Amino acid sequence: MFTPDSTRTNTPTLMVQGCTSDAGKSALVTALGRWLHRRGVRVAPFKPQNMALNSAVTADGGEIGRAQAVQAQACGLAPHSDMNPVLLKPNSDTGCQVILQGRALTNMEAQAYHDYKPRARAAVLESYARLAGQYEAIVVEGAGSPAEINLREGDIANMGFAEAVDCPVILVADIDRGGVFAHIVGTLALLSESERARVKGFVINRFRGDLALLQPGLDWLERETGKPVLGVLPYLHGLNLEAEDALPPPPGGEGRRFRVLVPVLPRISNHTDFDPLRLHPDVDFRFVGLDAAPPPCDLILLPGSKSVRADLAALRQSGWEAHLQRHLRYGGKVLGVCGGFQMLGRALHDPLGIEGAPGSSPGLGWLELETTLAAEKQLRNVSGHLALGDAPVRGYEIHAGVTSGAALERPLVWLDGRPDGALTPDIAGTYLHGLFDTPAGANAVLAWAGLSGARAPDISQLRESAIDRLADAVENHLDIHHLLELLK
Numbered sequence: 001m002f003t004p005d006s007t008r009t010n011t012p013t014l015m016v017q018g019c020t021s022d023a024g025k026s027a028l029v030t031a032l033g034r035w036l037h038r039r040g041v042r043v044a045p046f047k048p049q050n051m052a053l054n055s056a057v058t059a060d061g062g063e064i065g066r067a068q069a070v071q072a073q074a075c076g077l078a079p080h081s082d083m084n085p086v087l088l089k090p091n092s093d094t095g096c097q098v099i100l101q102g103r104a105l106t107n108m109e110a111q112a113y114h115d116y117k118p119r120a121r122a123a124v125l126e127s128y129a130r131l132a133g134q135y136e137a138i139v140v141e142g143a144g145s146p147a148e149i150n151l152r153e154g155d156i157a158n159m160g161f162a163e164a165v166d167c168p169v170i171l172v173a174d175i176d177r178g179g180v181f182a183h184i185v186g187t188l189a190l191l192s193e194s195e196r197a198r199v200k201g202f203v204i205n206r207f208r209g210d211l212a213l214l215q216p217g218l219d220w221l222e223r224e225t226g227k228p229v230l231g232v233l234p235y236l237h238g239l240n241l242e243a244e245d246a247l248p249p250p251p252g253g254e255g256r257r258f259r260v261l262v263p264v265l266p267r268i269s270n271h272t273d274f275d276p277l278r279l280h281p282d283v284d285f286r287f288v289g290l291d292a293a294p295p296p297c298d299l300i301l302l303p304g305s306k307s308v309r310a311d312l313a314a315l316r317q318s319g320w321e322a323h324l325q326r327h328l329r330y331g332g333k334v335l336g337v338c339g340g341f342q343m344l345g346r347a348l349h350d351p352l353g354i355e356g357a358p359g360s361s362p363g364l365g366w367l368e369l370e371t372t373l374a375a376e377k378q379l380r381n382v383s384g385h386l387a388l389g390d391a392p393v394r395g396y397e398i399h400a401g402v403t404s405g406a407a408l409e410r411p412l413v414w415l416d417g418r419p420d421g422a423l424t425p426d427i428a429g430t431y432l433h434g435l436f437d438t439p440a441g442a443n444a445v446l447a448w449a450g451l452s453g454a455r456a457p458d459i460s461q462l463r464e465s466a467i468d469r470l471a472d473a474v475e476n477h478l479d480i481h482h483l484l485e486l487l488k
């Protein structure tokens with residue numbers, strides 16, 4: 001069935017689309033990738049267009065959605081910019097930064113991007129063709145829902161792509177949120193005749209309970225639509241997989257001995273940085289909305305941001321600057337990552353309007369440094385060690401900011417032989433995403449913040465375990481023979 005050919009353009013391709021956002025598309029593509037990889041198939045993930053603020057740096061020095069980097073890991077591959085050729089990073093309610101084949105292109109309002117779609121479509125098909133020439137199979141993730149009729153014209157994210165490359169589609173629906181049969185039948189009703197014919201079956205996701213009680217509904221669905229239910233995936237409790245964009249649910253850390261808060265900025269980005277702390281057995285970790293009264297804590301983490309000056313203004317308007325000052329006065333620690341690091345300085349300058357209107361804003365003023373946004377974004381995978389106990393760290397940098405000032409003379413971390421960030425007894429900052437990914441690095445930072453003797457989880461092992469659990473679910477609960485037929 002799978003015959004590699006560097007010149008072929010008809011590489012077996014299967015697309016996963018969802019009835020709704022967060023139906024389980026990302027997880028299912030991840031699961032299918034690992035399942036096929038286990039079978040010895042050279043498979044690659046692909047998402048034509050993604051809208052997310054969680055991103056990753058690729059092996060070729062580009063930027064893609066973080067979910068596609070996890071899917072590449074599931075396939076045993078290093079992430080590549082062709083796996084997500086269009087990434088949209090919202091910087092306002094109506095606009096976003098457009099990243100094309102790994103490189104930031106420009107900021108666009110929604111209507112301008114709609115007019116730009118023909119050029120984006122060409123990049124999508126070009127990236128797909130390159131992958132098709134290198135791999136034996138491709139598993140594609142759609143975006144949102146194919147039934148968003150206001151977005152159908154010029155679509156490159158769902159059925160527009162499937163029709164362009166002539167691939168079969170499976171539709172996934174989330175039963176945990178209710179209305180699963182209406183989601184499926186309603187989605188089909190809003191598709192064109194050719195698009196409905198392209199849907200080859202359904203997967204129902206996140207089921208809890210006795211499958212026998214669901215069976216009459218499955219039988220009705222198959223009779224009503226004439227299409228098979230390919231399987232019902234169970235609700236996988238405790239599954240720890242990086243979120244594509246939405247904040248994960250709280251892990252229930254009440255009563256743990258060390259309290260960590262992250263304010264939820266309007267354009268918070270790469271919040272997956274904090275997954276190792278969210279899953280830490282000694283840490284009561286919480287994301288806190290700016291409109292909520294923050295509870296007492298030991299460590300406040302200022303996260304990354306797609307619009308640093310605007311998010312800092314929102315932080316101030318909500319009263320968090322006074323809370324941070326009080327937190328420091330009573331012995332708490334503050335650490336900023338990327339945009340959060342920039343906020344800690346004296347000023348932020350955006351003369352080119354990279355993240356909004358051109359101009360400057362005063363920072364929080366706790367570190368002797370200033371940041372200026374430059375046109376060229378810095379993208380790199382890095383490794384090194386902390387100034388705290390020489391603990392090893394690894395991760396990536398994604399930022400347009402160029403930071404200078406006396407605070408940098410005492411760096412928090414050394415990355416590939418160069419200093420990064422700043423460190424004081426109470427305040428620290430860095431551009432390193434992934435600061436907590438190595439257990440030694442997480443333990444060292446937590447010790448600086450006041451938690452001694454902690455043993456951080458190995459997030460890499462947790463991710464691998466989660467991917468394997470998803471692949472096991474495919475093997476045990478889906479019609480794998482039908483799936484293989486669809487990949488012929």
